[in-house]
Amino acid sequence: MSAPGPSLNEAFAVLGLHGSTEQEALTRAFRLAVKSARPDLPGGDAERFRRIIAAYRLIQSQGSRPALAAPVQRPIALPVVSLTPLEAVIGGDTTVRLGDRILRVHAPAGMRTGEHLRLKAGADDGSDLYLPVLIRPADGMSVLGDDLYMTAPVAPRVLADGGRVEIETHAGPRDAWVAPGLTVPVRLRLRGLGLPARGARPAGHLFVSLKPSEDIPSAAEDLLARFTRVWTPERLAA
Numbered sequence: 001m002s003a004p005g006p007s008l009n010e011a012f013a014v015l016g017l018h019g020s021t022e023q024e025a026l027t028r029a030f031r032l033a034v035k036s037a038r039p040d041l042p043g044g045d046a047e048r049f050r051r052i053i054a055a056y057r058l059i060q061s062q063g064s065r066p067a068l069a070a071p072v073q074r075p076i077a078l079p080v081v082s083l084t085p086l087e088a089v090i091g092g093d094t095t096v097r098l099g100d101r102i103l104r105v106h107a108p109a110g111m112r113t114g115e116h117l118r119l120k121a122g123a124d125d126g127s128d129l130y131l132p133v134l135i136r137p138a139d140g141m142s143v144l145g146d147d148l149y150m151t152a153p154v155a156p157r158v159l160a161d162g163g164r165v166e167i168e169t170h171a172g173p174r175d176a177w178v179a180p181g182l183t184v185p186v187r188l189r190l191r192g193l194g195l196p197a198r199g200a201r202p203a204g205h206l207f208v209s210l211k212p213s214e215d216i217p218s219a220a221e222d223l224l225a226r227f228t229r230v231w232t233p234e235r236l237a238a
Helices: 009-015 025-039 046-062 087-092 156-161 220-232 235-238
Strands: 081-083 092-098 101-107 118-121 129-135 140-144 149-154 162-170 173-179 186-190 208-210
Touching: 009 046, 009 162, 025 046, 046 129, 081 087, 081 101, 087 092, 087 118, 087 140, 087 220, 101 118, 118 186, 149 162, 156 162, 173 186
Parallel strands: 081 129, 149 208
Antiparallel strands: 092 101, 118 129, 140 149, 162 173, 186 208
């Protein structure tokens, strides 16, 4: 039993055709294909040569009507609006590339990863674009949900004995108290210093992991430094 011949769709595909196939286009495609496959020329292939001739004859016998749909045009992938944690907290301007265009967009404070930023009339047809937002770790901070995460150095003795620590946050210095005997790693929660409330999303918190560091002054040294800053020579002499 002989093998079944190619279908009409397969015949069009052999000649590299899709969409409308008028006789002129069919003949031109056949000539190019059969010339490139001639077995007596470099790069030729006898089997492919026979398949091209068989495909051409099949199309001729059944009429050169369109058989294959034109390739689907894939839409341009939307760019991601990448924000730092600080930009997510206070808002900021950034640029995104859309095809050949570079667009400047403004992200309001409180954007979360997974939300979409509306770009009014940003599409080529004048419709609105909705660009996905991604908050990437930067400057020692990261974001998870509504909350911010960071690491802060602290004197090892404070972790062992407990005491006050001053943490430099995006909102300025904040004081916190560490209980003695906590198991390392120690994580503090500073309420309301995460991403600001936005829509139905509540304000998040700032979680600070304390990292032991010998470069941090002890509690006594810190108190002395504070005293020195406040009590200037002029006030001491008064």
